[in-house]
Amino acid sequence: MFSLAYGLWKYIFNKTEFHVLILGVDKAGKTTLLEKIKSIYLKGEGLTPDRIVPTVGLNIGRIEDANAKLVFWDLGGQVGLRTIWEKYYQEAHAIIYVIDAAAASSFEDAKSALEKVLRHEDLKGAPLLIFANKQDLPGVITDEELARYLQLKELDERPYKFQAVSAYDGRGIKSGIDWVVEQMERSKRTEVLRARAGLTGQI
Ligand SMILES: Nc1nc2c(ncn2[C@@H]2O[C@H](COP(=O)(O)OP(=O)(O)OP(=O)(O)O)[C@@H](O)[C@H]2O)c(=O)[nH]1
Ligand SMILES: [Mg+2]
Numbered sequence: 001m002f003s004l005a006y007g008l009w010k011y012i013f014n015k016t017e018f019h020v021l022i023l024g025v026d027k028a029g030k031t032t033l034l035e036k037i038k039s040i041y042l043k044g045e046g047l048t049p050d051r052i053v054p055t056v057g058l059n060i061g062r063i064e065d066a067n068a069k070l071v072f073w074d075l076g077g078q079v080g081l082r083t084i085w086e087k088y089y090q091e092a093h094a095i096i097y098v099i100d101a102a103a104a105s106s107f108e109d110a111k112s113a114l115e116k117v118l119r120h121e122d123l124k125g126a127p128l129l130i131f132a133n134k135q136d137l138p139g140v141i142t143d144e145e146l147a148r149y150l151q152l153k154e155l156d157e158r159p160y161k162f163q164a165v166s167a168y169d170g171r172g173i174k175s176g177i178d179w180v181v182e183q184m185e186r187s188k189r190t191e192v193l194r195a196r197a198g199l200t201g202q203i
Contacts (some may be wrong), residue, residue, distance in 0.1 A: 017069040018184045021088050023117060024098035025110050026054060026077040029133040032167040033098060034061045034074045037177065040170055041065065049168065056081065068181050072096075082113060089122035093184045093193060094129065096176070101132035101140040101164070111150055118154035125192075127183035128160040129176050136166040159183045 022030045031052050039046030041063035055076035063070050073088055075081065095117065099110045114130075117123065130150075132143045141149070143162040161179050165172035184190055 015069045018093040019091050020072050020094050021092040022072055022074040022096045024077050025113055028098040028100045029167045030074050030098045031055050034072055036167045036170055093190055094127040094180050096129045098131045098133050100134055102134040102137040125158055125189040128158055129180045130162045131165045133165050135164045136168045
């Protein structure tokens, strides 16, 4: 009886856990964003930009919002480290792709790396949030301009959104996260990952 009641309690009150993969070329601002996300959602935790170094391994961040637990995986974007990205694809519910909107010289690299990500079978149907980062800098391009520049046909195969953000002042981050949570909650891919894990509401 107790286990039945406990099972029901867990079913009702346990929040779904989602895995969000943060990708993008080196210096796009992924780790700075992750630390800003932590400081927004965990009230005060999170490193300041001056303490962040280029990522070689994996940074993990965990937050909770009203309905969901989110686990962020932030990987290194240097060319030699991008082969590691695909090891995380199968388990990811969604992708946040970060672009330095102030560095026109990085756009081509960012575009071709994103094309490769979107072509990968293991990410089929995963919602994609594209952050046009560094909006606090002069001369940045907007999220709409970035969308026009990228023009990827692979985008049509999944829910996607462009969002202007700054990992320094935090603008745009919360509405981006709200969007990605909503997408993951209703995503067919979430059902597939859940079925694979063989657990209800536990992936
Ligand atoms: N002005 C400004 N600078 C930023 C912003 N986000 C990141 N930066 C700076 O951009 C540089 C790279 O930031 P990182 O967070 O290390 O970039 P990354 O994408 O994690 O880089 P890798 O780990 O090498 O892949 C650092 O000097 C950051 O302080 C932002 O929103 N505004
Ligand atoms: Mg990093």
